[in-house]
Amino acid sequence: MADREAAQEADGQRLSTRETADRLGVKPETVYAYVSRGQLTSRREPGGRGSTFDAKEVDALARRAGRREPSSSGSELAVRTGITLIDRNHCYFRGVDTSELAAHYSYEEVAEWLWTGELRPGIRFTAPQDALSAARRAVQALPPHSGPMDRLRVAVIAAAAADPLRFDLSENPVIDTARTLIPTLVDALPSHAPEPGAGDSLATRLWSRLTAEPADAAALRVLDAALVLLIDHDLAASTLAVRVAASARAHPYAIVSAGFGALDGVMHGAASGLAHRMLREVLDRDSAAAVVADHLRAGRQVPGLGHRVYTGEDPRAHTLFQLLEDVPQARPALQAARHVITTTARHADLHANVDLALAVLTVSTGMPAEAGETVFAVSRTAGWIAHALEEYAERPLRMRPSGQYHGPRPPQPLP
Template identity: 75%
Template sequence: MDDEIADEQRLTTREAAERLGVKPETVYAYVSRGQLASRREPAGRGSTFDAKEVDALVRRGRREPPAGGDAFQRIRTGITLIDADRYYFRGVDATDLARRFHYEEIADWLWTGTLRTGIRFDAPAESLAAARRSVGALPAHSGSTERLRVAAIAGAAVDPLRFDLSRDAVLGTARALIPTLVDSLPAVGPPRDGDGRLARRLWSRLTARPAGEAGIRALDMALSLLIDHDLAASTLAVRVAASARAHPYAVVSAGLGALDGPLHGAASGLAHRMLTEVLERGSAAAVVADHLRTGRRVPGLGHRLYPGQDPRAEALFTVLGELPDAGPVLAAAREVEATTARHVPLHANVDLALAVLSVTTGMPAEAGETVFAVARTAGWIAHALEEYEERPLRMRPSGEYHGPRPPQPLP
């Protein structure tokens, strides 16, 4: 009798989906994120779900603030946790992932929950051709983020299936979009289109110097470490766009637009110029003093989410030490950190580590921004996949009006 009661309390996938008000595939997404537990039934019913657990998830959803409420303060996510000077992708230490696996492997695992070693991302010929034509039409002085935005728009224009927001379709778009962004950038070294990992292909877009295995490893590590970092400004823009059911290309364009701001994506370029000046003048003290004298903060130091060391910087510094010419640049970065620490206990952040990479390898000052944008595209897609499963248009805050009270006369 107890077994019969237990069976009555279990729901099929379709019943659970109806009770939750979602599609059946979304039910399995809840399972993959640990929000629901499923059980395979030997009698051929497929997966079943505990009715009480489903009802509890329904109640949690009802407590979510309505449109116009404080939705921006309560965005549930199962992607990144930042805790005690460490950060984790789906509960796994992100720096350990970056040491063990390549960028494409981590990105695909973050999207699907399945690790496929050796996976490659390749750009469709038509999308890549359109992106290259569009990027090639830009002025020579165009920035890398501008080129990436144009490439994303061009890729969307030739993809008639871009409005298909089913999970498999979005995953296919993601695996094609990221290599399209990379391979559409103009090459400054021998192009490596379709040749192995994205890090190797991106290298030829950033510097004419030979890569070497140590260089590719450092660039791949940087891409892997930067895939996601919770709800940064660009990621929040992505989730707003996804909430409005923008397609993945438009979602990535929203992220790139926010990243183009000087307070978000450009920080590594400032650190690059600072390190170059330290090397030219032979003194970090003089350069730090000049920054402070003019009221500028010293770039590449401190992070409001890490009271101690930025784990991304420390992980990247380790592999940068393997580059043949990195010694003087690493020493300059450490001298900047030590000089500033005399009065303010600030540690190097990932922007300073990116600057060490770009200065050491002869990349331009904006190279760190390019690496950041390409890397973060994978995280933006992960957040879009989450947001597509939520109630649409839930991120609609109400403005607090401070204008003149009506009625007012016509102007």
């Protein structure tokens, strides 16, 4: 046995038929079809009962084939990724529980680790002056009623225009772009308080853009944890948009713009604003039951409850609620959120999601309703870059599904 394992190590990793099928996203019978067509080479080990395949050869075939696989329903596109796994009401980044990451590391540390595989304690992202000046000028030119997402969209375009080398899609330049783009987005937003220093954490600098209230250590810890937890969440709508753009070899600024476009909706990034307004109303009326009843009577879903990928409580919400226990000014909003949960539970089996936890933070610290979406957008930029790095390593333009035409059959008369 030891001799066989040593031989396998010397010859490269070998995969069983089942492992090969899983890696390719096909049935075992299809693996043997690949062998018959000369696309894979099988080998039967001495004393073994099945064929084995070279892992590098399998991965090369997966890349050529676009690494697409059918979902469990067989009707949706699935894309292989090594970034996020959501399993049994837990979320993992590269196999590590996101709640553990949020408990031990800052947003910048986790983002750097996600991009490079290297943990750099105390790392700080800083904005280059040219990009920051361009972004600030563009943001200042917007109408006064412009919201944070308007400003972020304009800032990323201005930063792109200031970077003539943005079309270099090799790994290190893309990561360098990410390290500078994220702080540029944050520092381009108008500040409500004396501006923090460039050496402060990203969470500290973002705080001053969201509220004029001073940042105590416990509340700032919640914001930093939220930034970590929201970095990625598998192939959400915005992340799929990013992967499509990266498949077409759009540069990093353009893929972030694609993400912002898909994020800007009440079914995605803007959902936290609805939870904020609902929670504010509960506090103003001092009644969760009345507010929940109004939503049910109008046929609306109660904001901040339920999630399509979790059967229980959103683990991100669970982590943030625990941290919010240590924030004294958050206690009224936290109690109101729990009343919403228990009131709704009488009628529907719904659990809190991260939008409700974000709403507790934003309501209790004097942040506007749009603050949760801003946190979401800034945080998710790191995840989008990670997905772009994966997609840049794949075959170009592989994200090209075929449409199912349901229009009039040709030929039709000229209109």
